[in-house]
Amino acid sequence: MIARPAAAPGAAPSPPARERFAAIDVGSNSVRLLVAEYDSASGLNVIDELKDQPRLAAGLARTGCLDEAAIERALQTLARMREVCQRRGVKRIAAVATAAVREAENGPWFVRRVRQELDIPLRIIDAETEAALSYRSVAHHFRLAGERTLVADIGGGSLELIGAVDGLVELTVSLPLGAVRLTELHLPDDRAAHKEIQRLRAYVKKRLKRGISGRAWAAATVIGSGGTFTSLGRMVQARRGLPAGDTVHGVSVTAAEVEQLIDWLASRTPEQRRQVPGLNPERADIILAGLAVTAELLDWVRTRTLTVSAFGLREGLLLEMAGAKEISTPDPLRLFREFAERCQSDRR
Template structure:
């Protein structure tokens, strides 16, 4: 069957269309993405502005048309931190449902961590043993650990690359004092949850998902996306420690000229690098492997498991 996953995130609204069958891996068929930057369309009270709601409803309507054009039989719409944490989240959800007919499922941060962990486990399989997952989104950082498909520990922290850039790094390039302040904040937030994971055995394999990790790996020398999902891509802590000060000295326009870095995400790449460096350092990860599957694939896999069980 042809499934569509509509992901309303902090940076983009992304429709991923896949051909999926129970017991088989989902095959990507079509991708439609609109850069909305919903997390930046907030008023002083933390509510999504009327302009933001209008744009969201229009973007969802356009995605619905694409889904219809692509023959999608089952649409799985969900929203993450940008909607979840908005002061007017209920009103936003009601407005979108009223205007488009789409009822967005709002995932909790723990849901995000668990579903992304599921997708990484299915991608790498059982042979990698105990898995540590790090995922940096626009609004949050997800961390999960386990040796099964359901993680033993899963947490979500408000350390997304877009959120941090907007709140902590207004300069372009950023002010050195702002950068140090953000670095302390990020490390303090991550350090608070390290203890929840240290009671478990050390992971056998560490994995990074999301656009931020993919871009960081690319500028550190990993293969291009065009070379396909089965090419091994890795990111080392040593490479991050070298790149963080380099990124800090660049403007957003200069970062956008780096290999694999899109113009829309160039400004927030530095904040993402700070989070990645801190997480790898505090969790004592010297190297991680980039997983091409993430939250959207986890939502698809959960749906297929449900269909198989009924």
């Protein structure tokens, strides 16, 4: 269980009663900080958190490099996060960079700047580690025993998928289907006409077919982690006429609701999308791409609903630092079976 703080982020700290950890996720769209304490009885107790959207993936698909302005925004955000860690008495920090930094030609240079200028131990993680950390967090908060589960995390640069059967990980896949990347390539200049969205969805479907067997994961329980899914959950709650709660964790969303949102948002102007209840205005320009990936994933694995997880990679990092129970490792025979089934699916 993860308990959230009652105080506002940045509030004056109380003296640490236990060792405090901090996790920083340098993503393609957002940079997020989580400060917490951990014990085996109560789990993670969140002390503080901070989020900003420097959008490191901006222009990456076109240039192959991190944009200088985005780098400066990210450095400013990380400097504020370092100050929060110092104020909160953090003893250990784990900081990871994902798809944008991983793929960028100047990604290693950016990491060196963070280490040298801010003394934050940032490291680039591969796609498999990224997916595993997200899954660790989901497995900590959902009962997965006896379930066929597909965890999806749509970032700014990539889609991470991890599949498990009865808690045993069998599949990890990373696809270049991030919301920022797809928006820049397929929905430029805030255009969201029907033909552009259909073209985008056709591209997403093609990449999904190459990456995951629809047959092997048909009717799996889909759990969505990350900003696209939490935004989806909040928008759906608003459209259902429900009051905005403290969290969208555990909210169930139907495939039909995703389709309705895509059609409705596509009919709005960019300014109208920024006013949508439940949607962060800073995510308004990339939400359609994220929802297109969501809709095509549900269609490909023939699943009618998904469940939103409010917890993701940062929580997985904290659990790893705290020495929480490891997730199950893949069985080679099951991985071989999945590969064979995927090959059969690709021939359909």
